[in-house]
Amino acid sequence: MSYQHILAAIxxxxxxxxxxxxxxxxxxxxxxxxxxxxxxxNYAELYTGLIDINLAETQHQALEASQKQLQALADKADYPIKYILIGSGDLSNELVDTIKEFNIDLVVCGHHQDFWSKFLSSTRQLMNCSPIDMLVIPLKD
Structure with a gap:
């Protein structure tokens, strides 16, 4: 099979x-x-009590920081990057929506091989919902 659009989940x-x-x-x-x-x-979903911060401003600052980091990775990639996408919310839902919207046919992601990842693995969560092929890169800790 020849892949046409590869999505790196970062x-x-x-x-x-x-x-x-x-x-x-x-x-x-x-x-x-x-x-x-x-x-x-999505900070608004994490905390439902009273809090004295501007969630919109915090979310905006986090978005800008993420955009800068992703652009730095793209600049080092030595390959043209078609889209740099940032979402917020449930990882599985957001990824499945992105796959459909951008016609992705392979997801590349990492999996930390440490104690906590045996119990709290976002990669395992993705594997249970991904409608396409995935390549999981083992990340040693």
């Missing part, structure tokens, strides 16, 4: 460069498009 950790490198290495010989996606936390 969490903006130090390991993000590995995910980008793998997506680009797969895309180059195929001439496939590469896009990035990062799903931010």
């Amino acid at each position: 969490d903006l950790s130090e390991d993000s460069q590995q995910i980008v490198q793998k997506a680009v290495a797969l895309a180059k010989p195929l001439g496939a498009d590469v896009s990035f996606v990062h799903i931010d936390v």
Whole structure:
């Protein structure tokens, strides 16, 4: 099978460069498009009590910081990046919607191989809902 549009799911950790490198290495010989996606936390959904901060401003600042980090990864990619996407909310729902909207046919993501990831794994969550192929890169901690 020849992939046409590869989506690198990036969490903006130090390991993000590995995910980008793998997506680009797969895309180059195929001439496939590469896009990035990062799903931010939706702060409004996390806290339902009274809080003395401006959630809209906090969300905007987080969005700008994420955009800068993703653009820095794109600049280092040595390959054209078609879309740099940022969403917020439920990771699974946002990713499935992105896959459909942008005609993605492969998702590349990482999986930390540590104690906590055995119990709290966003990659496992994605595997249970992804309608397309996934490449999971093991990330040693």
